[in-house]
Amino acid sequence: MASQDRHHNVFEMFSSAISSWSGKPVTFVAAVVLIVIWGVTGPFFGFSETWQLVVNTGTTIITFLMVFVLQNSQNRDGEAVQAKLDELILSSQAANEFIGIEKLDEKQLRKLSESLQRRAKALDQEAEGT
DSSP states (O other): HHHHHHHHHHHHHHHHHHHHTTTSSSHHHHHHHHHHHHHHTTTGTTTOOHHHHHHHHHHHHHHHHHHHHHHHHHHHHHHHHHHHHHHHHHSSSSOGGGGTTTGOOOOHHHHHHHHHHHHHHHHHHHHHHH
C-alpha cells in the first residue's frame, strides 16, 4: 500500500508541475515557435507525408497525455474547493443540509438549484417590501 501511495503522490506532483508549467505564456510561445519551425522546414522536406506525420503524431500524443494530467489537477482543485465550501457551511449559520450535495445526480441538483432560486427571489421580494 505504501508503494501505491508513493506512486500516487509522484503522479500528483508531476501533474501539478505540468499543469502549472503548461499554463504559462512562455509555454505557449514555445509551442508557437515549434510549429513555426515545423512549418518553415516544410519546403526542405517537400511537404512530405512524413513531415506532416511528425506534427500530427506529436500533437496527438501530447494532447492525449495532457487530458489525464489536467484532469488530475482539476479533480484535486475541485475537491479542495468543495472542502473549503463545506468548512464555510459548517462554520456559518447556513443549513448543513448542503454538505455533500456534489454527490447528487443531475436531476436532484437541478431541483435543489430551482428551489434555491425560488428562495432567493422570495427573499429579494421580502427585502423590497412587496
